[in-house]
Amino acid sequence: MKVDMYFWLQALVMALVGLILVFTFVGRIIGVDGESMMPTLHNKDMLLLQSIGYEPDQGDVVVLSKNTFRDGAPIVKRIIAVGGQTVDIDYDTNTVYVDGVALDELYIxxxxxxxxxxxxTHIExxxxxVFVMGDNRNNSTDGRSPSIGVVDERCILGRALFVLLPFQDAGVVESISQPRA
Structure with missing residues (x-):
């Protein structure tokens, strides 16, 4: 009886260690807090992230943590531009330009x-x-704000791959790639 209990306890500990390693290095599950990514994501959605091997790309939905905003709590935003690009925001025409090319932002x-x-309104x-913005621009503290600004790639926890919960919203989180100038 003691041998069986020891075996099961050892198996349980190994499974937990394995899960911790997977969620630390390969992927994570993070909840959305707020409405800054509506209509793409909603408050309380649970996301599966890709962490390991991820290279930031324009249009990706990412989870990041920046100490200058919300004490480093994870936030979800879309990458608008990556290193070496220039962003210009024109509020009169409701247009975001990256390297002089207007983005096709059907997701806002x-x-x-x-x-x-x-x-x-002009960011190099x-x-x-990376430079990030929320899809719900009027309810998003994002890269336009002095409290966030441009974000070091090392602050990115991962790219959102799937909405896991609630079940009725489960599915792939699509990245919207934009043509580079």
Missing amino acids: LEPMRELPAEYA VPEGC
């Missing part, structure tokens, strides 16, 4: 309202960094 919730002057993204 509604036209953007102009933000106060301290929010960026340094190498090793």
